[in-house]
Amino acid sequence: MAKLLHFPVDPFCRRIRVALGEYDCGVEVIEERPWENRASFVALSPAGILPVFIDDDGFAAIGIEAVSEYLDETRGSEATTLVGVTAAERAETRRLVAWFDGKFHAEVSGPVLTEKVIRRFVPREVGGGAPDMARVRRGLAMVREHLDFIGDLAEQRNWLAGERLSAADLAAAAHLSALDYLGDVPWQENASAKAWYQRIKCRPSFRPLLADHIRGMPPPRLYADLDF
Amino acid sequence: MAKLLHFPVDPFCRRIRVALGEYDCGVEVIEERPWENRASFVALSPAGILPVFIDDDGFAAIGIEAVSEYLDETRGSEATTLVGVTAAERAETRRLVAWFDGKFHAEVSGPVLTEKVIRRFVPREVGGGAPDMARVRRGLAMVREHLDFIGDLAEQRNWLAGERLSAADLAAAAHLSALDYLGDVPWQENASAKAWYQRIKCRPSFRPLLADHIRGMPPPRLYADLDF
Numbered sequence: 001m002a003k004l005l006h007f008p009v010d011p012f013c014r015r016i017r018v019a020l021g022e023y024d025c026g027v028e029v030i031e032e033r034p035w036e037n038r039a040s041f042v043a044l045s046p047a048g049i050l051p052v053f054i055d056d057d058g059f060a061a062i063g064i065e066a067v068s069e070y071l072d073e074t075r076g077s078e079a080t081t082l083v084g085v086t087a088a089e090r091a092e093t094r095r096l097v098a099w100f101d102g103k104f105h106a107e108v109s110g111p112v113l114t115e116k117v118i119r120r121f122v123p124r125e126v127g128g129g130a131p132d133m134a135r136v137r138r139g140l141a142m143v144r145e146h147l148d149f150i151g152d153l154a155e156q157r158n159w160l161a162g163e164r165l166s167a168a169d170l171a172a173a174a175h176l177s178a179l180d181y182l183g184d185v186p187w188q189e190n191a192s193a194k195a196w197y198q199r200i201k202c203r204p205s206f207r208p209l210l211a212d213h214i215r216g217m218p219p220p221r222l223y224a225d226l227d228f
Numbered sequence: 229m230a231k232l233l234h235f236p237v238d239p240f241c242r243r244i245r246v247a248l249g250e251y252d253c254g255v256e257v258i259e260e261r262p263w264e265n266r267a268s269f270v271a272l273s274p275a276g277i278l279p280v281f282i283d284d285d286g287f288a289a290i291g292i293e294a295v296s297e298y299l300d301e302t303r304g305s306e307a308t309t310l311v312g313v314t315a316a317e318r319a320e321t322r323r324l325v326a327w328f329d330g331k332f333h334a335e336v337s338g339p340v341l342t343e344k345v346i347r348r349f350v351p352r353e354v355g356g357g358a359p360d361m362a363r364v365r366r367g368l369a370m371v372r373e374h375l376d377f378i379g380d381l382a383e384q385r386n387w388l389a390g391e392r393l394s395a396a397d398l399a400a401a402a403h404l405s406a407l408d409y410l411g412d413v414p415w416q417e418n419a420s421a422k423a424w425y426q427r428i429k430c431r432p433s434f435r436p437l438l439a440d441h442i443r444g445m446p447p448p449r450l451y452a453d454l455d456f
């Protein structure tokens with residue numbers, strides 16, 4: 001059986017967990033904490049990059065770009081593709097995925113999750129310790145602008161990249177859901193973005209994320225509530 | 229005729245210029261300075277992201293991820309693909325591209341090019357001015373480690389991702405060539421990496437990069453020399 005190595009709050013791993021649900025692809029999901037340098041993980045992913053998808057034949061795809069496209073190529077069909085069918089659709093999906101995985105992660109989800117979650121787990125000598133709350137505030141100050149970006153797209157289109165659900169929706173929702181676990185998404189700021197997230201949150205593929213529970217950091221009450 | 233909007237020293241744009249040569253795809257190449265906010269550019273790419281590839285039919289692919297895959301899908305063939313033929317090859321290419329466009333850019337080429345080049349061009353009110361040389365030094369201190377990574381791959385494989393030339397080679401070479409324009413690559417540190425770069429540098433597709441000339445910033449003598 002194929003395996004996914006992931007860390008629950010990591011937005012890239014979260015996107016792949018949802019994608020696996022969309023493709024209806026059963027895999028063994030294994031939690032990995034890169035900073036623990038587990039020997040068999042380091043052998044696969046020396047730089048500690050997640051997610052890692054290990055296929056039935058032992059081939060390992062490493063990192064979000066490789067894993068997401070690999071799954072679409074090996075598990076997707078014209079009906080279930082999350083990249084798109086035409087070259088233009090596919091380009092639009094990838095433009096938006098890069099926006100969320102690049103810009104949103106650099107500005108918001110990366111700093112906030114590093115400070116509020118990762119620092120609690122990693123040893124002090126590799127960056128563990130108290131969160132830099134000024135950095136958290138700078139990140140969270142930019143959430144609203146990104147919600148507006150999502151809201152505008154959601155008003156113009158059926159899904160973010162166009163007519164069909166795509167990796168762009170999954171990427172945006174994965175980053176936001178990780179912040180949502182911390183109670184850090186001001187959904188009231190943009191009704192269109194909230195309505196779009198509600199549609200994603202109701203999908204069966206999203207359920208594993210809503211069942212996440214990080215030890216010592218329970219999510220807020222509305223995290224798993226479909227009527228948030 | 230299709231158009232590429234690019235900025236000469238930008239590593240992402242450089243990769244696409246080389247890719248167009250590999251696909252033998254003639255396009256009109258237009259220099260774009262995102263900070264000048266040219267109206268028709270902002271209309272296409274509101275966030276100022278380059279490269280932008282405008283196809284014959286007017287469709288615009290925006291950003292390196294979208295453009296590189298779009299070109300492979302519309303201009304590549306099984307013989308000329310830069311992503312790879314099998315799903316495993318394609319995953320390996322994308323893993324390495326993400327390494328260079330993500331990690332190498334964040335650690336080295338992004339900071340160095342921003343400080344030494346972009347700051348000379350952009351107005352002071354949006355970040356122009358004197359370079360932060362401490363940031364440049366921190367970036368350049370990491371080049372050697374990346375050359376070792378490239379050298380190791382080049383010793384094990386024909387090209388970085390495997391048997392065939394791929395976007396991984398083009399990405400690595402694009403980032404390094406932008407630094408090389410500044411004379412900032414210590415090629416003597418790794419003979420295997422240098423030999424690999426020499427093979428790329430000799431390709432006809434690389435010639436447009438070697439002809440680059442930024443006003444007021446001429447490249448060092450060895451930049452365009454195939455025997456560097």
